[in-house]
Amino acid sequence: MEEIPEGGKEEYSSGKGGRMMFSRKFILKGNVKVALHHRSSDSLSLRIITKGGRALDPELKEGTTSLMASLLLHGCKGKPYEKVVEELEGTGTSLYFSPALESIQVSFWALREFAMKGLEILRDCMEAPDFPEEELERERQRAIAELRRIWDEPEEAASRIFSGRVFGPHPYSRLDTEKSLKNILREDLRERFLNSFRSASTYMALAGREEDMEQALQILLPVFREGETELSLPQPSAASMRIYFYLKEDAEQVQIRMGHPSFPRSYPHYEEAMVLNYILGGGGFSSRLMERIRAKEGLTYSIRSSFSPMLRAGLFYISTFTRPENTKKTIEGIIEEVKKVISGGVSQEEVEKARSYFVGHFPLGLETPSQVTSLLASMLFYGLGEDYPEKFIARIKALTPKEVNRVAGELLHPEEFQIAVVGNEMALRELESLGEVERVVPEY
Amino acid sequence: MEFHYELIPTDFGSRVLIIRRQAPLVSFQIWVRAGSKYEKPGITGISHMLEHMMFKGSQNYGPQEHAKRVQELGGEFNAFTSHDKTVYFENIAPHYLEEIIKMEADRFLRPSFASEEFLREKEVVMEERKLRTDNSPYGKAEEELFALAFQAHPYHWPIIGWASDIENFSRDGLLEYFRLRYTPANSFFVLCGHVPEDALSLLEKYFKGWEGGRVQDPPLPSEPEQKGNRRSEMIMDVKLPFVFMGFVTPGYCHRDFVLLSIIDRVLTEGESSRLWQSLVHRKGLAIKAGGGIYPMGDYSLFFFYGVSSGKGTLENLEQALVEEITDYKLRPPEMEKARNQVLAETVSSLERAYYTGLSAGEGLLNCGEPETFLHQLEQLRRAKEEEVLEVWRRYLREGRRNTVLVRGEE
Secondary structure (H helix, E strand, C coil), rough: CCCCCCCCCCCCCCCCCCCCCCCCCEECCCCCCEEEEEEEEEEEEEEEEEEEHHHCCCCCCCCHHHHHHHHCCEECCCCCCCHHHHHCCCCCCCCEEEECCEEEEEEEEEHHHHHHHHHHHHHHHHEEECCCCCHHHHHHHHHHHHHHEEEEEEEEHHHHHHCCCCCCCHHHHHHCCCCHHHHCCCCHHHHHHHHEEEEEEEEEEEECHHHHHHHHHHHHHHHCEEECCCCCCCCCCCCCEEEEEEECCCCCCCCEEEEEEEECCCCCCCHHHHHHHHHHHHHHHHCHHHHHHHHHHCCCEEEEEEEEEEECCCEEEEEEEHHHHHHHHHHHHHHHHHHHHHHCCCCCHHHHHHHHHHHHHHHHHCHHHHHHHHHHHHHHHHCCCHHHHHHHHHHHHCCCCCCCCHHHHHHHCHCCCEEEEEEEHHHHHHCCCCCCCCCCCCCC | CCCCCCEEECCCCCEEEEEEECCCCCCCEECCCCCHHHHHCCCHHHHHHHHHHCCCCCEEECCCCCHHHHHHHHCCEEEHHHHHHHHHHHHHHHHHHHHHHHHHHHHCCCCCHHHHHHHHHHHHHHHHHHHHCCHHHHHHHHHHHHHHCCCHHHHHCCCCHHHCCCCCCHHHHHHHHCCCCCCCHHHEEEEEEECCCHHHHHHHHHHHCCCCCCCCCCCCCCCCCCCCEEEEECCCCCCCEEEEEEEEECCCCCHHHHHHHHHHHHCCCCCCCHHHHHHHHHCCEEEEEEEEEECCCCHHHHHHHECCCCCHHHHHHHHHHHHHHHCCCCCCHHHHHHHHHHHHHHHHHHHCCCHHHHHHHHHHHHHHCCCCHHHHHHHHHHHHHHHHHHHHHHHHHCCHHHHHHCCCCC
16 A cells, blocks of 8 residues: 655644554644545545434434434435435445434545545535425434334344343433434424534544545535534443343244443553453354354354444443244353353463454455545544554554453443343243343334 | 456366455455255255355364464455355455465365264254344245246245255255365356465465366256236235335346346435335335345346335335336436446445455356456446337336235234
8 A cells, every 4th residue: 555655734643653554644624633545546435423423312302313314415505305316326426424322424435536526515415404394204204114114123123122221221222212203303403413513523534546635625624613512421320130022923033132331432451352352252253152152052143242332431232143942041151151251261372362363354454445434533533543553453462361351350241231132922931031021012 | 447367277177366456465265156056946055054064174174163263364254155156255364375275175175064063053054044034024025036036947946945955954965065066167266456476376285186077067947938927925023014026137147237237226226216216205105115136147136125104005115116117218317327336336346355356256157257347337338228228128027027015914
């Protein structure tokens, strides 16, 4: 990959350490932090992350951010929705707004020859979305129907039950319902919009040719409004274990989700956590959960665990599925493996293999411009530092089992697992032998 | 658009497709002509079961050891089975290529297929089938649509196999299928990305001794021309009923495939597509509507779907879908849109060595030319409105339709 000179007066802080992975330049434009990755590609990739996601939705108006994001392209500066999508899709340009709990992400990819035209549409829609009433009504009805559809797919239903309960009463767990969606007014969308895409809370990464990136910045930077988006969210608290169950009578398979709140991205032992998770359930066939639940006991086709850290807090979760008659055995097996890693720790050999994976895998995830912009935008959003890739690899390489074991007890709490299950009557009977089960009815 | 490759025969009777380009990795792929169309009733799904068993150990590596080692090296690995082939791949830092080739050669030349692993893996495959098909209304409807659309050709049965066939698989049957199909002449290699200079000699070294010719398969049954619409109705535990629709169209190498892909863009691609604009946006009959071409070697399936919004009946939705599909008109911007979209997708997929390898492999497997995707792009550039309209009327017409309607229980 090509190197570009670093520094210059626009750089907001000087890069430290070598650039062993890929070239990158960081600049501050207005208040917006920008990362640039130069490569001679035929495309332009852009990723924007801005603070302010679904967790900021007002109570009883859950779904506001998602509706706002989906309506951004439904008419801008007087140009109707049909024309907006036709102009974007007609040039093969992809543009998505994805609302997460604490942020909204914008992903853009276009062929060079159409990139500026696409960016101008993006600019117009981020600057002056129309939010037409009739479009709001259409999207609202679609969102309400979509809430019903989720219960048709056991995988989606289990994930929804889990997401809606794992953080207890915290805003992270508040989900949109038919009632909340019906409460949302056009003014709510506008208010949510005006409080998003603020310059001091917006982070942008671009990959492409230098002249294209320069032009892209000229088009986009003026749209970000002054100020900051406040993320004033309380810390989620832990709860004791609970089991939630949704009966789907014709389900031949049981979907299982379990987990609890976890650490934010600023956690100082992030690398230890990544290695711990790799060994427990994140490392595919190398993980203990896969070895036991799939390879040894043949209970599932797939099982994985994950830490998902955000700005304020995070989530630890395990997801799998099994036959109804194996529900209890599977859940007990998972809990046993979690307890085992807390009490018995991880071995030198396991840590070495995990280290080797992360060191070898990291560069592979930097092949395409979109992969690079995704990493760079996250680095900016979470304040990881310009030399994060190099530091991450150095930290991983130096980790010892002792360091990993030190965090296992701090990070894993099986007694606090919130367990969401979707299955048939037999699965319910199996669950009842594990403890009290709270029946869930479809929420919409 | 630059695309250079070398296609080299190996001493052991196979071929290697090498595509060199700048990348932090090499994508190593082994393509085997072992897909579900080569199966027979009673052993449907055996190609996929065999793919699973290839991860269960070989002479020098224990069960899953291969997969674990690739992960340790930071690589990505997997395999997939389709109607026409099985593909094994590793995306890995180039300096580990030798170890990868060594492990692959061990499982291709000396697989274990241990009995106890075989029995356990059958259970895993049954769970996979439940996940993708039995427990998913959309998966079930897709299976039904293929069975309805293909009545003579083996695309009739699902890649994963019928449940009763999976239960009845025998280790002997698996071995027999492996010996027949997993031969050097029936397979080829793809190396794409940062390909080390010694890649070919490494293949020659480790795959030496792999023997067997190209399988002389008897001709597969042709799908007779459909005489009349077919329809299937299913009752499932769904809150939102939906409709799937499919038309049998020519395979990946046929010249009409490209012309049909223009129609696909017009009708189904994105929110500007006709189906979305009409069914979702204007009429509000569906919360989602779209489709695509399921590309295969011998035929393809041009499919459409609509998920009911609850407004109107399922028949209203079906009718609206049919009206859009048979609205044989093209506006000039729609041709341009299709061209731009295919060009954008090609450029985007060329940004990843893995996808570049897959595109080239697909061309080599089905059409004998790795650069098929470029020829298709060129054909798309030159396509004339009249010829697009002609294939549209020919394939997406009354009497060729296959419809699956899925309703809720109450």
